[in-house]
Amino acid sequence: MKHTEHLYEKTISSQTIYEGKVVKLKVDEVLLPNGKTAKREIVNHQGAVAVMALTDEGKLIAVRQFRKPLEREIVELPAGKLEPGEEPLACAIRELKEETGYEAESFTHLSSFYTSPGFADELLHLYLATGLRKGEAQLDEDEFVDVVELTLEEAQELHRLGEIRDAKTVVALYAWESRKLHGQK
Missing domain, CATH: 2.20.25 (N-terminal domain of TfIIb)
Known part of the structure; x- marks a missing residue:
């Protein structure tokens, strides 16, 4: 532009x-x-991806992890940074598998957005993953997470309670609510 x-x-x-x-x-x-x-x-x-993975039962696969800048745990989407030259979809597939163990039949790009354009150039790509198959997580050696499954109502409550606070997960939560309002999964 x-x-x-x-x-x-x-x-x-x-x-x-x-x-x-x-x-x-x-x-x-x-x-x-x-x-x-x-x-x-x-x-x-470098840029990053986040994955809004929804089970066939309509539950969101999320992770609870400690975030040092916040000095607390939060619940958020599986996500990770792009490796140099890596395509966002490849990163989404990799991060979902590494952090949660899940693989998906289908990935749909929902949006790309700047996380904090006042001081950072990070562009985050948000994907919807469906047709999930559970497997074993393959966390990085410095990564510690609990995988959680949430209904929309449970996720909304965690947002209200301040346990879901990061931009990517809040954006995904609103996208999920919008999809439900329009009769989509």
Whole structure:
């Protein structure tokens, strides 16, 4: 998409502050549309996928895990970051299997969205997985999760209680509610 001149911020300089396994942090100096300059702290991220896996019985497969930035457990969709050059669908298939043990007959792309565009460029791809077959999870060595199955009503209650709080799972919850309202699975 072409930028609109009266909104565009031109990069004058860019400095990488940190480069880790998951993110890169940089500080850009930008020229604002009014001629002044400002600093922008930017997190670069490879991108990620999340999977809204629904059983034939209409239950959501989710994971409960501890999230260090929050210092608490939350319930969320199985998800993970894209490897360099990896297609989002391949990542969705891999992450569902690794985190939950489930495999799916069908994957449907529901949406792609920026998770926090005020400071990060992470683009998350949300997939619906159906026709599930249960198997053994293959968690990464630093990954610890409990797999949970939730009805829509149970997921809504966990959202109300603040146990579902992350953007990808909240977006999926609203997508699931919308699908049910329109007579879809």
